[in-house]
Amino acid sequence: ANLFQHGNYLKKFTADNKLDLTSLGQTPTLGLGIYSKKYKSIKDIKDGSTVSIANDGSNLARSLGVLQQQGLVKLKGEVDATKATVDDIAFNPKNLKIKTIDAAQLARSLDTVDVALVPGNYSWAAKLDPSSALALEKQDDGVIEVFVVRTQDVDSDFGKAVKKLLVSQKFKDAIAKSEFKDFGKPTTW
Incomplete structure (x- = not known):
């Protein structure tokens, strides 16, 4: 099991x-969270900020979905939200620099990037407080x-x-x- x-x-x-x-x-x-040591809210994220997200297919697509939920990117209309890649970003109004890394390293990346999207299991292991997240994902059935x-x-x-x-x-x-x-x-x- x-x-x-x-x-x-x-x-x-x-x-x-x-x-x-x-x-x-x-x-x-615990849902995926948007964490930052630099910013206190989503609206504070500056143009050109570096954002780290998971590089595995499932969590990469999920991270892009959370960025879209927060209005930070827009994915191409016909893309499968569970299979999205960085190439499926149609609109990036803040010109975010998306950096894909191993999910286990996302919490650590907070020292070197402006924003990191950290899946719940990794944020919990890193003792990140979910209440300090700039936002938490709106979970659907597939991410429970x-x-x-x-x-x-x-x-x-x-x-x-x-x-x-x-x-x-x-x-x-x-x-x-x-x-x-x-x-x-x-x-x-």
Whole structure:
């Protein structure tokens, strides 16, 4: 079993690697955040600022989507938002310099760039406070993390127990009283 990927990543990774994996359900998820040591708000971001984003396909597209949510870029109209690349930017009104790097390095890049878009798991590990983010992504179903097992284990005792737990009131109550209370919630809640 694993719990580290959002639904969009699971779809792409299993297809690319021909794996037989299945989600048992979603879990609370810290969204991707826009962080800066230089700026205090999105509107403060200056023309020509350097912005670091993840270089892996799934998080790169997601980062571009968050930049678009904040009006910092506009993607080409017909592009698949889960597969977008820097080449799909149609409009960049602030002439942002987009720098793609390994997602694990994004929090560290805050010392050398003006703005970094950091996926939740990496921001949490780096102890970045989500409340200090200039903005957090508006999460959709595809970016909520999923609890995953081999497809052959879905109907095992373990698989059934996990499925039941993920939608239980006891789990929801525990999350509501924990440090994870402000994470994005599963769509089944």
